[in-house]
Each structure stands twice: as C-alpha cells, then as structure tokens.
Amino acid sequence: MKLRKVTAASAAILALALAATACGSSDNKDSGSSSSGGGKIKIGIKYDQPGLGLKEPSGSFSGFDVDVATYVAGKLGYKPNQIDFVETKSADRENALQRGDVKFxxxxxxxxxERKQKVDFAGPYFLAHQDLLVKKDSKITKGTDLNGQNLCSVTGSTSAQNVQKTIAPKANLKENSGYSECIASLQSGAVDALTTDDSILAGYAAQDKYKGQFKLLGLKLSNENYGIGVKKGDTATLNKINDALKSMVSDGTWKKDVEKNFGPAHYKYEPAPKVGVIVK
Structure with missing residues (x-):
C-alpha cells in the first residue's frame, strides 16, 4: 500500500512538471498569434529605402512601409515593441515567406x-510607377535613351525585368543587391541612370546628402501595385490584413503617413488604391 501511494504522488508531481514546461514553451514561442499571448511578430521590410523602409543608424526604422506594417500589426493585436523587423531583400522575399522567417x-x-504563384498578396496599399533617376545635368529624357547606356537596378526587381523586355533591350544593365549601391554608382558616374519605382527614387533624392544632385524624370513606365506578401494559403492572415488596410485608409492614417514620408521630396503620389483592385 505504501508503495502505491508513493507512485501515485510521483505521477502527480511529474504531470505538474510537464504542464509547467508546456506552458513555458508556449509563452516563449513566436507563433504569430495576438499580443494577448505576449508573443512577437516578425515582419519583412527593406532596410535601405529612404521614405519606405530604412534602418536608421540608431537602430530604429522609418518609412511608409514601416508605418503600414506597424498599423497592420496593431490591428492584429501587436504593440510596436512586439514587432521584429527583418530585412528581406527583393530576391529573397518569396523564400522568406515560404520558410516562415516572417509572418508577412x-x-x-x-x-x-509570377509572384502570385508562390505567395498571396493583401492589398494593394500603394500605387507607384517605374521611373528613372539621373544626374541633374543628364541628357536622358525617356526610356529608349537608355540603349547603350549603363543602367542600375536591383536583382529580382520587376523594374530590371521591364527594362530588359520592353523599354531598352540594349541598355547595359548592372544589377546590385540593394539600391544604396546603385545610387552610389550613379553619384560616381559608374552608371548613367537608376531605375525602380518612383516612390523609392523620390526617397533617395530627398535625402540631405543627395539634394540637388539628381532629377526624377516622371515617366510612369509601369504601374506597380504594392501588396503585402503572406505565405501561400494563409487566408486568415490575408483577410485580417485587408481589413486593416481598409481601416487605415478610412480613418485618415494612410494619407497622414504618406505625406509624412514623401512630402519632403515633393512626390506626386497616387490616391489610395482600393483593396483587391489591381491597376494594370
């Protein structure tokens, strides 16, 4: 009888220990659930795009994409201090979602x-246009002027593909991993132009160290509907993000954040796009 009592007591203690361990594991896991569980959420952004996604020397983050991500995360139940911003370069965005490195x-x-075959998109939340950034005294005025010229863009960007296919097939395309390298090449004269979305180019042109050196041509070479990427099949997160984007527009936050981030560059941005409607 005494042996059975000791065994039963030991079993009870073991069960309590296992339960405590399970609870501790749940608390520490970044599951992407609401902040009521005390967890964190990982969100992919760019680190080198002034006006959109920029990691400041202090370690903080700024830009319109950062503001959108913070607003959406808030609607999902996360406070700003529960957000981990993860750098996701253009060529690695699909892989980052597929691996589960980030929630969105x-x-x-x-x-x-092509991208919709691999990931799902909420939005769009912004409409940009492909454009060209050149030196202030450049003679380049249109897309076809790039034929025979040195052009910089970023590996994996739709802008680079668009130039090669339709705009200037004979341009000498130089692809770098980030836009910072491209604008340094433009400043030094190693390339004659930089192409990407006008929103990104405007952010660079507005920086104090580049003011007065470059000009944005305003060509609107394509329509770029910015969406929020989520893992393929994650419909629940997709729907929540779409609802958050609608709220961001309706409560005035979208316009306020656009003007805060792009106003200094005198960038003529498009009105907020309607969620679910792609401008061709």
Missing amino acids: IVASYSIND
Missing part, C-alpha cells in the same frame, strides 16, 4: 502573376 512582408512588393 511590407517591402515595396509589387503584385504580379
């Missing part, structure tokens, strides 16, 4: 048919 991506991520 807000990184000047243009919606197109």
